Amino acid sequence: MSKNANILIVDDTADSRLMLSAMLEGEYDVEEVASGDMCLIKVAKSIPDLILLDVEMPGLSGYEVCVKLRKEYQSESLPIIFVSGLDSYEERLAGFEAGADDYIVKPVEPEILFAKVSHCLAQKNNINQAKDSASEAMGIAMEAMTVSSELGQVVQFIKDAQSIRDADEVGKAIINIISSFGINSVARVDAGKVIYVDCSEESMEAKVLxxxxxxxxxxxSVGIRTIIRDPHIVLLIKDMPLDDEKRCGRFRDHLAVLMDIADAQLANIKAxxxxxEQRQEIFTQVISVAEEQIKKTTTRLFEHDQNSQGIMHGMVSELEGMLFGLGLEEDQEKKLMALADQTSLQLQETQGQTKAVSGELGSILESLYDFFNTLNEPSINKNQ
Structure with a gap:
């Protein structure tokens, strides 16, 4: 990773800032601030390459700062890593819900810090490169555009491609625009999963791709057939218009732009x-732990209720057997038995409370399931 990457450390404790700076200064340009408010002011002036953010700080917490950064600034690809002494699953989950990319627990191990920082910066670089490639291709295309219908369609594809969040839809979009030029094609796209567009996986065309x-x-190029390859998409043109030299040349220019835009967007989708997937894996682990803990807690609660009821019933039965030998008067026996019955009823009421607590624990788990389902329906799989 480049030594010029700028890292902003946000921590109210001077010792923590000093420790992190000492670890990173040899490889990165490091800046420090002591509060969430100062972080927001700093980012408003200049967005760093990565932020190391403490959770517990006076004023704005790290979670609140992270949410504000995601909402108020163009920071979708800005890596944010929480660095905190809080190590519970709830705290980690809260960090990812706030929009963080990763979570490091204090005291910080240098190897872990460097690994996570390098990984996040690499991810950011991949996304930025994809965006830069798309922007550069768009600029070149716009300079060469005319008012012709074909060029207008190319411009529209460039605009639309930026909002496509599904690899299959990228492939369909490029096939559709090529079809609008009166030319037939098929494609193979790969953004982590291989998809064939307008041909079956068993077809000869798919095998060629x-x-x-x-x-x-x-x-x-072989006769009227032409294959064009980019890292994330391979395109087979089945009927290049070789009999029309001007149209063929113009179409080749269009293809260069279309392929660059499609490949850049597929790279963006893959990253x-x-x-x-990393966030889903972490949340799956959180749910697994929560399920096990709730199961154990519920079992212990019901076992406790059953033991208490058994003890109480045994005591009442033993008391009934002892009354005859105590020589009590009838009204005294009734009062003593009434007291035992009242205690038994109160114990039964606590059993109802245990069921309520169990239900509440189940509701918490259901909420975790619902949140996990939203992760399985991400916006990157939909056109926006």
Whole structure:
């Protein structure tokens, strides 16, 4: 990772800031602030490459700062790593819900710090490169555009591609625009999962596309058929208009732009899917632990109720057997038995409370399930 990457450390404890700075200064440009408010002021002036953010601070907490950064600034790809002495699953979950990319527990191990910082910066670099590539291709295309219908469609594809969040839809979009030019094509897209567009996986066309993935040439033409390869998409043109030299040349120019835009967006989708899978894996672990703990707690509560009821019933039965030998008067016996019955009823009421507590624990688990389902329906899989 570049030594010029700028890292902002946000921590109200001077010793913590000093420790983190000492670990990072040899590899990165490091800046420090002592509060969440100062962090927001600093980011408003200049967005760093990565933020190491403490959780517990006077004024704004780290969670509140993270939420504000995600809402108020163009910081979607800004890596934010919480560095905290809080090590519970609830705290980690709260960090990811606030929008953080990772979580490090104090005291910080240098190896863990460097690994997580390097990983987050690499992810950011991949996303930025994809955006830069798309922007550069768009700029080149816009300079060369005319008022012709074909060029207008290319411009529209460039605009629409930026909002596509599904690899299959990227492939369909490029096939559709090529079809609008009166030319037939099929595609193989790969943003972590291979998808064939307008041909079946068992077809000869799919086998040709798969074989060309590792080909040395980016473009291969055989008669009217042309294959174009980029890292995340391979396109087979089935009927290049070789009989019309001007149209064929113009179409080749269009393809260069379309492929660059499609490949950049697929790279962006792949990088973001990797981040999502990591968050889903962590949350799956959180749910597993919560399920086990709630199961154990519920079992212990009901076992406690059953033991208490058994003890009480045994005491009442023993008391009834002893009354005859105590020589009590009838009204005294009734009062004593009434007291035992009242105590038994009160114990039964606590059993009802145990069921309520068990239900509340179940509701907490249901909430975790609901949140996990939202992670399985991310916006990156939908057109926005």
């Amino acid at each position: 798969a074989r060309f993935v590792e080909h040395n040439e980016r473009i291969l 973001r899917n990797v981040m999502l």
